[in-house]
Amino acid sequence: MGNVSTRKRPTQEAIKDFGEECEGQPKRKRMRIENIDEDENEYSKVHIKSRLQQLKKCRPHLNLLRSTKKHLPQELNPRPPLPRFIVDDYEDVVEKETPRDSVIPWFELLFLPEFPTRSVINERSFILERQLGRGSFGVVYCASAIHDNERKFAIKMQEKREIISKRAVLQVKREASIQRLLPAHPFVARTYSTWQTRTHLYSLLQYPPGSIGDLFTVWRQRGSLSEAAIRLIGAELASAIDFLHRNDVIYRDVKLENVVLDQSGHVLLIDFGLAKKLKNGVNTSTICGTLQYMSPDVSSGHPYSHYVDWWSLGVLLHILLTGIYPYPNSEITHHSKLRFIDYSTPLGCSREFANLMDRMLAVSTAHRLCSFTVLHAHSFFRSINFAKLENREYDPISEIGNAAEYDMCRNDTELDDNLFRENYDFDRFDYFNDRF
Ligand SMILES: Nc1ncnc2c1ncn2[C@@H]1O[C@H](COP(=O)(O)OP(=O)(O)OP(=O)(O)O)[C@@H](O)[C@H]1O
Secondary structure, three states: OOOOOOOOOOOHHHHHHHHHHOOOOOHHHHOOOOOOOHHHHHHHHHHHHHHHHHHHHHOHHHHHHHHHHHHOOOOOOOOOOOOOOOHHHHHHHHHOOOOOOOOOOHHHHOOOOOOOOOOOOOHHHEEEEEEEEEOOOEEEEEEEEOOEEEEEEEEEEEEHHHHHHOOOHHHHHHHHHHHHHOOOEOOEOOEEEEEEOOOEEEEEEEOOOOOOEEHHHHHHHHOOOOHHHHHHHHHHHHHHHHHHHHOOEEOOOOOHHHEEEOOOOOEEEOOOOOOEEOOOOOOEOOOOOEHHHOOHHHHOOOOEOOOHHHHHHHHHHHHHHHOOOOOOOOOOOOHHHOOOOOOOOOOOOOHHHHHHHHHHOOOOOOOOOOOHHHHHHOHHHOOOOHHHHHOOOOOHHHHHHOOOOOOOOOOHHHHHHHHHOOOEOHHHHOHHHOOO
């Protein structure tokens, strides 16, 4: 047994001597022994060689790197450059996500694949500048990219804990996937990227340059808008809604708070929290939305389709001009209590606008304006060229700045209190049953 090993470990003396030579250096370094006797030198060579072989076995890419490095000219650095911020490469980022060896924790798995865990674009790629608003599960910030602080984005940061406790996992996943898959449209906010950390979900959203805020804030600051402004805002929103319907999406949450304006007053539809993929002509029956904007078809629980978005647009336009809801439902807190009686045509407005309201807010679908084709042909929008509109050739801000001619007295306190109330219905959180 005594002869089994011929290669000796370094003797204590050798280590001691070497230690004296390298006085002042850290101990670990001192143990890299070379100047001991030959046998011992042999021992360390073999030891290192076998360690290298082991490494090669478990990391074959090291070999590859070494062999390619030989042929690379000096200036080509095999290290990848710092990720450049390109917002349009979302698909690539997701594709490149490599499978992990380790087990993925459930609180990450739950939000995959809509919110990747290892995205090239992540929270470290941005500087958060200020808060834009609050949503049900977190905060929305205005942010600029680290490498390009001229370009602004909105970053929605949602707390996973909140989402899970409110049983809204499928809701946020659907919102992300619908918005991400939509092609670009001038009046619909794009989602450039989504990702997750252990505690939060992030969505990188289009931010309207020089935004003057959401339509509710603008309306509160400036009061009723002129018909000319309402015509442009209404036409842009109609174009956005029609685009969603043509892409088999029902939006279900048209309201002042979900429309943000850029510096020129052009609209951008945000918040796809209640949107659903639904083929044209197919019905759904989930009762959801904001109560004061909810059409009789949704609140009754009967099957309905995309046309309910036109009703909500009618309510929005009515508020913009008159400052009141078209039906006296401002105090209602449950959909079963909504009453669609006592509607009166707005007074003091043009005949065209009054007729548009009568058509969009008719209780019976037989009389209601239920499609973009009809809206487009309506006399109120006769002066609008929709091709020019989608090229942003109109200038809504100059109209928004103009005082409204509409002079019907309005009860500010009543409206403000009620518009602030978020009236989502309970069915909103029924995603787990997939009834949505
Ligand atoms: N893309 C954006 N550009 C500018 N502001 C935005 C943008 N997205 C959101 N905001 C602001 O943040 C607020 C909250 O955003 P959003 O409604 O999307 O959040 P949410 O979590 O979906 O809220 P909700 O509870 O209404 O579903 C908005 O009212 C708006 O003021």
